[in-house]
Amino acid sequence: MSSVYITTPLFYVNAEPHLGSTYTMVITDTLARYYRAQGAETFYLTGTDEHGDKIAQVAAEAKLAEKEFTDQVSAAFRRIWDDCGITYDHFIRTTDAHHVQFVQEILHRVYNAGDIYFGKYGGLYCVGCERFYTEKELRDGKCPDHLTVPKLIEEENYFFRMGKYQDRLRAHIESHADFIRPEGYRNEVLAMLREPIGDLCISRPKSRLTWGIGIPFDERYVTYVWFDALLNYVSALKSRGEATFEKFWPEAEHFIGKDIVKPHGVFWPTMLMAAGLPLYKHLNVHGFWTVEGQKMSKSLGNTVAPLEVKAQIGMDAFRYFLLRESVFGQDPDFRQESLVSRYNTDLANNLGNFVSRALAMQQKYFAGIVQPLDADWPAEDRELRDKFLQTEKDIDGFMHDLQFHRALESVMAALDHANRYIVQMAPFTMIKDPTKQARVGAVLHQLLEVVRTLARLLAPFLPDTVGELRGLLALEPAALTKPWGEGFAPGHKINPPKNLFPRIDTDAKK
Secondary structure, three states, rough: EEEEEEEEOOOEOOOOOHHHHHHHHHHHHHHHHHHOHHHHHHHEEEEOOOOOHHHHHHHHHHHHHHHHHHHHHHEEEHHHHOHHHOOEEEEEEOHHHHHHHHHHHHHHHHHHHOOOEEEEEEEEOOOOEEEEOOHHOOOOOOOOOOOOOOEEEEEEEEEEHHHHHHHHHHHHHHHHOOOEOHHHHHHHHHHOOOOHHHHEEEEEEOOOOOOOOOOEEEEEEEEOOHHOOHHHHHHHHOOOOOOHHHHHHHHHHHEEEEEHHHHHHHHHHHHHHHOOOOOOOEEEEEEOOEEEEEEOOOOOOOOHHHHHHHHHHHHHHHHHHHHHOOOOOOOOOEHHHHHHHHHHHHHHHHHHHHHHHHHHHHHHHOOOOOOOOHHHHHHHHHHHHHHHHHHHHHHHHHHHHHHHHHHHHHHHHHHHHHHHHHHHHHHHHHHOOHHHHHHHHHHHHHHHHHHHHHHHHHOOOHHHHHHHHHHHEEEOHHHHHHHOOOOOOOOOOOOOOOOOOOOHHHHHHO
């Protein structure tokens, strides 16, 4: 893969980031870092969705003009993602002038092609979802997401001939098994497409809503928020030139939560077809985090703010928990007890302790000076190297399949092997025999290779920690990519160890 385009959904600016949006950003940032390290040219997009009924309503409650309100909340998203170390390449807002212009161009194109028409419609409308529901889609007469009774609205609007593209979309999904991942969500979309999907209402009258992109061929209407927001994935690339679009769009990897499968899996591809644009490569759907077994809710007071967790345990540890504790596509659960346990077990006791132990022995026995490797490596040294080389190959497969938890499992398994190597070699015992000091130096050199390789393997997952590891090893970034055994010249001096992950005292919390 020479290039990759990674997108998050546009986050709605009715509230600041929480655990769910942070998870989306962490998995996409991890993947972007991974592909950059592989040499792939990477474009990573995120941003905010700022139009529609819900935003107008929340802005009014805050007694602010819509643009003033969205400016504030969009800035908060950007500030928080920056504070979390997220490495996006472009932050798009649906109020950006280039995006507004592009939406209107596509509306003109689809209208001129005969795929937008004017008609009358009556339906059950949920303000929270900003969409119409059929009776069949409701749960006990209520919106399945917001558990509110939709409003019956009858009005004249513009409609997109979405049903015209239903068979073509179904055929594409059936012939591309991984178009929507994981498979369960692919099956969900195919089930939708086995029933008539109808046409999509893509306007709102200004008599009811003014906060939106104007319909270019009728000044009485604004654009439906989904027809507006979904086009961001293309408008962001187009704003940087046609060459950027042509390079990255064929490798588009959309990441979304499971609540917006229908707009991204049905609305969006049919819109692309109508506009004469190629489809994206993958739609990757993740589950919802619960907190202590309950759905996150402001009313329950159980929302999780990313910067609060960062302040508690550090951003890398938070990243590790989110990636290690979840299986992509399933619904994970955030528990304080699990957070602390994962931190202490994997990061403090395993990773942190290993690094501290290896570097401490290097300082104690050789004043931090790296000794030569053995001319002929014993079998146990080759096994140690081979375990980490195999782990690197395994990670490649896991990342391709979005199995972030298994990638980290494989690193920890290799680290367990390295800990057994220390026990097997017992350098702390060998050093007492003057005839074995050269072997001790070679063993510690191998342990430093473990630390250096860990820095490379963990770079997409724990970027801050990797920077600290490089500092402890006194290495430049390029040194991390050298083959095993070539990372340190004899005579190179490393720095004294530090406590990377101070253990959290669980007894003190009781």
